[in-house]
Amino acid sequence: MSESENKLHTLLFGVRRSVRYHSHRQRFFRNLNQLSNFLGLVLGSAAVVAFMSSQASSYGAYAAALAAVISAASLVFSFSERANQHENLKREFIEIEQSLAENDDEDNILSMEQKRLQIETQEPSKLYALDLLCHNEVVRAIYSREEVKDHIVKIRWRERMTANFVAWPQITPI
Numbered sequence: 001m002s003e004s005e006n007k008l009h010t011l012l013f014g015v016r017r018s019v020r021y022h023s024h025r026q027r028f029f030r031n032l033n034q035l036s037n038f039l040g041l042v043l044g045s046a047a048v049v050a051f052m053s054s055q056a057s058s059y060g061a062y063a064a065a066l067a068a069v070i071s072a073a074s075l076v077f078s079f080s081e082r083a084n085q086h087e088n089l090k091r092e093f094i095e096i097e098q099s100l101a102e103n104d105d106e107d108n109i110l111s112m113e114q115k116r117l118q119i120e121t122q123e124p125s126k127l128y129a130l131d132l133l134c135h136n137e138v139v140r141a142i143y144s145r146e147e148v149k150d151h152i153v154k155i156r157w158r159e160r161m162t163a164n165f166v167a168w169p170q171i172t173p174i
Contacts, residue, residue: 007109008100013138015096015116020134021126022090028164029083036074043067085124092119128170129155129163 001009044067050060074080096112096119132153139151159168 004106004109007113008104011109011113011116012097012100013142015093015100015112016138016141017131017134018093018116018119019090019097020137021131022086022093024130024134024164025127026083026086026090029079029086032077033074033079033083036070036079040067040071040074043070082124089119089123125167127163127167129159129166129168133160133163 043063047060047064047067050063093116096115099108099112132155136152136155139148143151159166162168
């Protein structure tokens with residue numbers, strides 16, 4: 001592989017990993033937003049029904065309190081805004097890949113490397129376990145079955161299961 005082909009491969013691999021990473025984060029935050037909206041609506045409705053019934057009980061108060069906590073979490077953590085942020089970052093990385101598909105000469109590769117670095121300055125802190133999972137997804141997508149085992153990164157089960165929730169320190173593959 002020539003130096004130019006190697007640069008292109010490395011850039012495309014990183015861009016594709018970033019697209020997958022931001023897709024996962026976008027889906028995660030969209031799902032959290034939908035879940036919090038759903039629970040807030042259901043629990044708020046349950047609280048109203050409990051208070052309006054002749055047997056107003058502590059269940060209504062619990063439902064109202066839980067609905068308030070869930071709605072507050074949604075507002076404070078801005079699930080919807082964070083989903084949109086990751087959608088925008090994903091779109092910018094896709095634009096790089098589209099540009100490279102149209103023109104893979106040396107100047108465009110250098111220009112797209114610079115654009116990638118600019119985008120990365122806008123990214124929130126990276127979740128390393130999720131990033132490694134996305135690395136493995138790209139490996140499976142572009143390499144043959146025989147080559148996959150040479151490039152795949154093994155990740156501990158607890159890190160895989162909590163990749164979207166826990167900001168593990170930089171992970172040492174097993």
